[in-house]
Each structure stands twice: as C-alpha cells, then as structure tokens.
Amino acid sequence: MTLLSRRSLLASALLIGLAPSTALFAADKPTEIRIDWATYNPVSMVLKDKGLLEKEFAKDGIAIRWVQSAGSNKALEFLNASSIDFGSTAGSAALVAKINGNPIKSIYVYSRPEWTALVTRKDSAISKVSDLKGKRVAVTRGTDPHIFLVRALLAEKLSDKDITPVLLQHADGKAALIRGDVDAWAGLDPMMAAAEVEDGAKLFFRNKDANTWGILNVREEFLKDQPAIVARVLKVYEEARKYSLANPDVVKSTFIAVTKLPEAVVDKQLKERTELTHSKIGAPQKDSILQAGLALQQAGVIAANVDVKATVDALIDDRVPLTN
Numbered sequence: 001m002t003l004l005s006r007r008s009l010l011a012s013a014l015l016i017g018l019a020p021s022t023a024l025f026a027a028d029k030p031t032e033i034r035i036d037w038a039t040y041n042p043v044s045m046v047l048k049d050k051g052l053l054e055k056e057f058a059k060d061g062i063a064i065r066w067v068q069s070a071g072s073n074k075a076l077e078f079l080n081a082s083s084i085d086f087g088s089t090a091g092s093a094a095l096v097a098k099i100n101g102n103p104i105k106s107i108y109v110y111s112r113p114e115w116t117a118l119v120t121r122k123d124s125a126i127s128k129v130s131d132l133k134g135k136r137v138a139v140t141r142g143t144d145p146h147i148f149l150v151r152a153l154l155a156e157k158l159s160d161k162d163i164t165p166v167l168l169q170h171a172d173g174k175a176a177l178i179r180g181d182v183d184a185w186a187g188l189d190p191m192m193a194a195a196e197v198e199d200g201a202k203l204f205f206r207n208k209d210a211n212t213w214g215i216l217n218v219r220e221e222f223l224k225d226q227p228a229i230v231a232r233v234l235k236v237y238e239e240a241r242k243y244s245l246a247n248p249d250v251v252k253s254t255f256i257a258v259t260k261l262p263e264a265v266v267d268k269q270l271k272e273r274t275e276l277t278h279s280k281i282g283a284p285q286k287d288s289i290l291q292a293g294l295a296l297q298q299a300g301v302i303a304a305n306v307d308v309k310a311t312v313d314a315l316i317d318d319r320v321p322l323t324n
Helices: 003-015 042-050 052-060 072-080 091-099 144-155 170-179 191-199 220-225 227-246 248-259 263-273 283-298 308-315
Strands: 032-037 063-068 086-090 104-113 118-120 136-139 164-167 184-186 202-205 214-219
Touching: 032 042, 032 052, 032 227, 042 052, 042 104, 042 227, 042 248, 052 063, 052 227, 072 086, 072 091, 072 104, 072 214, 086 091, 091 104, 091 144, 091 214, 091 283, 091 308, 104 220, 104 227, 104 308, 118 144, 118 170, 118 191, 136 144, 136 170, 144 184, 144 283, 170 184, 170 191, 191 202, 191 263, 214 220, 214 227, 220 227, 227 248, 248 263, 283 308
Parallel strands: 032 063, 032 086, 136 164, 136 184
Antiparallel strands: 086 214, 104 214, 118 184, 118 202
C-alpha cells in the first residue's frame, strides 16, 4: 500500500467516523521468517532438513532463515533481540525470560523430554545432591538444567550459595566435567548422552517431572502482526512432528548427519528420553511451568513480589489453531 493510498484510506475512515484500527492497517507480509533449530529439539532438525517451511512459503515469496540455538538461553536472547521470530526453549526458561521482560508467547509443544539430570564422572564419589555442597558445578544460566539444579538443591535445603556455579554453555560444561575442571554438571542432551556413552559419566540425580516441556515461542509483536503466518508455521511444525513420530529412523539419521554423534548416543537421547506425542499447549504445560516458577521463587531466583501464576497465564497462548 502506497503512502498516498494509506492517507486516502485514513481520510475516508475519518469522514465516516471510523477510528483507525489494526485491521485497517494490517502489517505487510514479512520477506523472511527467522526460526531456530536446536539439537535439543529433534523436530526442528527434521523440519529444516525436509525444507517443509520453505515449501509452504515459497508461493508467498517469503524466505526461511535458520539460526541454531545452543541452549534455551541463546534462543531467548535471539527472541529478545528480534533476531529470530520463533525459538525453541524449555518452558521454565521461557517463564524466567518473560518475568525479566522478554516479550514472548509460548504457543506449541515440540517434545516432552527428560533432557536434563545432574551428572558427574564415573570415578566421582558424588552420589546424591547433598554431596554437591562446596563443589564446583558447571551450569548454563537461564536454561532448564540451571532451573533443575536450583530445584534439586532446594529440596535438600541448599542453594547456589552452597556450591560454586561455573557458568558455561552446555557443550563446554560437559567438556569441563570430563577434564576434571568441575565436580558436577547440570547436563543437557545430546551432550549428556555423549558423556554417558563415551566417557562413562554418571547421572546421579534424575527427576523426569522436573524437566519442563520443550516449548516453541514466538515474539509477541510477530504474533500480533502476523497471526495467519504463525498459524501456518505451526501447521507445518505439526506436520514435521507427526512425520518424526511415524519415522523414527529418519529422525535418527537426520540427527546423526547434523551432530556427527555415534548411533548409541543418539539412541539414548531419542529412544530413552524424548517423547514426541504432544503438540497442543495447555493445562499440563501451565502446571509444569508454574511449579518450576514457584520453586524458583521459593529459592529466591524469582523475586517474592512476582505473580508467577499471572505471568504463566500471560506466557501461554493456546489460541493458535493446530491444523494439518
């Protein structure tokens, strides 16, 4: 729409007593959609490898730009900086980001994983959470493993002040553990699976229910301006999820091709700790994220004056339809 035609349309609206509205000036279609992929989100890897989004939006002349997220923290940084439109995170990490002012909405479930646990070396004397007191623990702040660690410590009446957190990205945390630079690591797959299979690392504390869901988030502004585009992205995501569920060997081969990880490592993550049977976001995700948020508030990570439930309600948007 040209500037002249916009002005003419506004003048006509004013003459007949209509107030300008967002419907009147709907946002133009984007020239590209920026979306992340991550090794902790196998569906995203299939989506990228199959070129499904590229096929969906080719007729619109909309390009797809893929950006790798090394962790929830990176995906959230990219979303906050408007570097991507869609980002893969854990639900609890999205909540903390929302509390800190990141303008996002959680709109889709890409997996129900057990992707984090507390890990130590095969020769370590550490066997329980309380053994971490006074120890050096590698962790990636702002991710599900970080939140998992905080909650595990809280259950033992400990906090991060009782340990020495060593802030590293996930892959670097795994390397630091194996080298002996740290005593333990709040792990994340597939690096955690690799540490188990290749280095004999021990998962000394596990709690599947404390792993929050794998969530796809969108920038609020993008959702507001492009609701039809968002619905189409989710339609294609759902196609990729269903394909992944029906074709586990394709997911595995795609994963191996991208990560170069051994088959045994990939099997541990995909077969033992990744569930792809969910997609619609709703009450189970709200409850899981809420419980994580309340635990973080109790641990002092989230300020006491934050209304965690209200923030969870503001984060989750289940209005985008899932069709395929």
